[in-house]
Amino acid sequence: MAESTSAIFKRSLLSENPVLRQVLGICSALAVTNLLTNTLFMCAGVLFTTAMSNLVLSLMRNVIPQRIRMITQVAVISTFVMVVDVVIKALSPDVHRFIGPYVGLIITNCIIMGRAEAFAASNSPWPSFLDGVASGLGYSLVLIVIALVREPLGFGTILGIALPLKEHWWHQWTIMVMPTSAFFALALLTWVTKNLLGGTK
Amino acid sequence: MTAFFLIFISAAITDNMLLSRFLGMCSCIGLSKKSDTALGLGTAVVFVTSITAALNFLVYNYVLIPSGLEYLTFITFIIVIAATVQFIEMVIERVSPSLYGTLGIFLPLITVNCAILGISLFMLNKPYGFIEAFVFGFGGGVGWMVAIMLISAIRERINEQAVPRGLEGPGITLIIIGIMALAFVGFSGMIR
Numbered sequence A: 001m002a003e004s005t006s007a008i009f010k011r012s013l014l015s016e017n018p019v020l021r022q023v024l025g026i027c028s029a030l031a032v033t034n035l036l037t038n039t040l041f042m043c044a045g046v047l048f049t050t051a052m053s054n055l056v057l058s059l060m061r062n063v064i065p066q067r068i069r070m071i072t073q074v075a076v077i078s079t080f081v082m083v084v085d086v087v088i089k090a091l092s093p094d095v096h097r098f099i100g101p102y103v104g105l106i107i108t109n110c111i112i113m114g115r116a117e118a119f120a121a122s123n124s125p126w127p128s129f130l131d132g133v134a135s136g137l138g139y140s141l142v143l144i145v146i147a148l149v150r151e152p153l154g155f156g157t158i159l160g161i162a163l164p165l166k167e168h169w170w171h172q173w174t175i176m177v178m179p180t181s182a183f184f185a186l187a188l189l190t191w192v193t194k195n196l197l198g199g200t201k
Numbered sequence B: 001m002t003a004f005f006l007i008f009i010s011a012a013i014t015d016n017m018l019l020s021r022f023l024g025m026c027s028c029i030g031l032s033k034k035s036d037t038a039l040g041l042g043t044a045v046v047f048v049t050s051i052t053a054a055l056n057f058l059v060y061n062y063v064l065i066p067s068g069l070e071y072l073t074f075i076t077f078i079i080v081i082a083a084t085v086q087f088i089e090m091v092i093e094r095v096s097p098s099l100y101g102t103l104g105i106f107l108p109l110i111t112v113n114c115a116i117l118g119i120s121l122f123m124l125n126k127p128y129g130f131i132e133a134f135v136f137g138f139g140g141g142v143g144w145m146v147a148i149m150l151i152s153a154i155r156e157r158i159n160e161q162a163v164p165r166g167l168e169g170p171g172i173t174l175i176i177i178g179i180m181a182l183a184f185v186g187f188s189g190m191i192r
Helices: A006-013 A026-031 A036-059 A067-090 A093-110 A109-117 A123-157 A179-196 B002-014 B025-031 B035-064 B070-095 B099-112 B114-124 B131-156 B170-185
Strands: none
Touching: A006 B114, A026 A093, A026 A123, A026 A179, A026 B025, A026 B131, A036 A067, A036 A093, A036 A109, A036 A123, A036 B131, A067 A093, A067 A109, A067 B070, A093 A109, A093 B070, A093 B114, A109 A123, A123 A179, A179 B170, B002 B131, B025 B035, B025 B131, B025 B170, B035 B070, B035 B099, B035 B114, B035 B131, B070 B114, B114 B131
16 A cells, blocks of 8 residues: 555645544633634644554554554553653743643644554554654644634634734634633635535545 | 632533633544533543543642652553553443443543543642542543534534535544533633
8 A cells, every 4th residue: 555645645635634624622722723723733743643652553563562563652652642741831831821731732633643543553654754744734724724713803813913904804703712712713714715625424 | 728729610510621722622523423422522532531630630740740750640640541441441340340340441541532631731720729620630531521522412403414525523522512612702801
C-alpha cells in the first residue's frame, strides 16, 4: 500500500478531511476558534502531536503487543502533548491561560488516535509521518477558516489587530464570541464543502 | 450541603460539559442516533467521571504535588482513567452480567472521551476538596448524560424529516446542538 505523497495530502486535506468529513476532533475545533491567535497555537500543537506520534508509533508498530496497543498509543501521544503544553506555556502564558485545558485534551483528540490506529499501525515511518502532517493540516485548515469568520465578527479584529475603519461599520455580534456560533459555523462549512465536493459518504 | 448542591448544579447545567465546554463531542455525534445507546453511554460516563474525578484529585494532590511532578499531570490522568475503565469493566462483568451487556460495549470508548479527561482537568482550576471533586465529577457526568439524551431524542425525530442533502448527518446534528447550547446559555449567571 504505497500511497504517493501528493495522494496522502489530497486525501487528508479534502476528500477525507478529518474535521469536515469524518467529524473527528471537533471538541477543540469548537472551543478555541474565537480568536485566531489561540487557534494558531492549537493547530501547531495538534500538527506536531499527530506527526510525531504517528512517526514514533509507526517505528514501534512491530514491537507493541496487540493487547496493550491502546495504552501504549495513549502514553506516546500524551508525552508529545506534555511537550506542547510546556512550550506554549513558555511562549505565551496569556494564550495558555485560555486554551490550557484544551491543550491537555489533544490527548483525547480522536484525530490523533484515529490516525495512529488507522495508518501508523500498518505503514512504514515516513508515510506515517506525512500522513500525520497532512491530517494536522486538514484540521488546521478548518479551524483557521472558522476562526477567520468568528474573530472579525465577534471582536472586529484579526490576530488582535483592529480591522480598518472598524468604528464605521462594525457592530459587535455577541453570538460570535460565544461558543454556540462555532456549531453553526462548522455546520455551514460542512454543508458548503459537502455540496462542493459532491457525493455522499 | 447547599455548597455541594451548588457544585452539582453548576457542573451539570451552567457549565454543561457538552453544551458549553464542548467536550465529548465526537462520541456524542457518533452515538446519539438512538436514545437507548445514548442512555447506555451516558450512564457509563456518569460512573467513570465520578470515580476518576475523585481518584485524580487524590493522585494530583497527594502524589504529584508533593513530589513536584505537576508536569506529568496529563499522562498520569489518562493512565488513571484507562486503568479505572479497565477495572470497572472487570468488576461489572463479574458482578452483573446483565449490566455488562448494556454498558460493556461503551466502556472502552470512554477512555478516549474528552469529557472524562476534561472534567479532571477543569477540576484542577477550582479550589475543591475531595468530596467537592467527587460531586463535580458526578455533576459533570450527569450533565453530559442529560445533554446526549436530549440530543438523541431530537435526532430520532429529525431522521423522519426532509433535511437539505448536504446537511444530513453531522451537519444537522451540529445545528441542533448549537440551538441547544444557546438555550443553555440562558442558565449562565444563575450561579455565581
